[in-house]
Amino acid sequence: MKPTELKQRFDELDAARALGDLSPEEQAEWFQLVETQGFSPDGEFDLLVAGLEAAGGEVATAPPAGLIKKLQAEAEHFMPRPAVAEVIPFWRHPALGWAAAAGLAVALTVMTPRTETEPSAADLRGALLARNDVLQWDFSGTPEFAQLNGDVVWQDESQTGFMRFSGLPANDPQQCQYQLWIVDPQRDSAPVDGGVFNIPARDGEVLVPIRAALGVSSPVAFVITVEKPGGVVVSQQEIVAAIAQRG
């Protein structure tokens, strides 16, 4: 088959991929063309299908009321909080882009420096540790991160927690970021995204607050991976920096 014919065939298969109707034989052929010809999936097909589905969504069914309440409650976890001096501000403000683009009126809390009356991250962590229903596990660095020391503190009911690190190498946010994954088999076989964060180039201890993207009820491990800037939806766990787990 000529190169132009191979490309045409791949386009046909890639359109089918975006439409979600590849047969098992076509899936194998798609992978083979990716590997042997260096073709890559065209995101424009995915945008087109998503756009067509969204256009068809004018007759969308309203979600259950209970689900809307859950979404609203979880959205609060992503609202900006007052900046705390000891904390690396790893959670970029989520609503601004959509609000500007969609013309939505979203009330934004302004990030402000910590005042004397606001508790520090260390204070908040200390208050959490005073409770008797809190887990506290030490992090163990993988061989490449053997110099790492740290622990995680987590409380299920309030869905709050902190990680404390020293010896975790500073990262260049333009090159890579650390990402937390919370393993909770009772919820899902896939770990819950705990957010991305940076480690600054300075000595000393760093406290990082945890804001799980989804509800966590019975965590059995906290895993730190190194990912591309912005993090990933599903980690391949190519670089695991540290793990804290039930002793």
Place this chain on the structure above:
Amino acid sequence: MNDCIAQFGGLVWSIIRRYVQPDSEAEDVVQEAFAELWQKADRFDQSRASAATFIGLIARRRSIDWLRRKSRRPELQPLPPDFDELVSAETTPDSACVDAENLQGALSQLSSDARELFNLHFTGGLTHAEIAAKTGLPLGTIKTRLRRGLIDMRALLRSPKTQTAES
């Protein structure tokens, strides 16, 4: 954020329910989709697509990810390109904004047969088998026409003439 949930909650719910059943599982995937939306909202590029398209994209990707997790052989199912790849790496000078106006313009230039299939599949929410039963067309013909139609739409959206005329 509550306004966003009110405006796009139905869209996300409808897309995810096409792929994910039962509803209890679909609700979990909807929550995952909105969590990803809040995390990545600041990377939204309105020159590439409308907000509804990007939200639909996240809903589809999460649904396909769910299907892969449920599959015995997930490695055989290609996952759509990552959100970040779509908004940055794959941008080309030819890339058109995928919004309702440009989509409508491209759709209007497809053959009436292809337009009808797109309408039945995307607006009517019919599966290929349901379309076959309704139209009497063989399943293979439906698949081929939808695939060719999508390729044609991509070409039309890349055409400066189409974009100038329609947008």
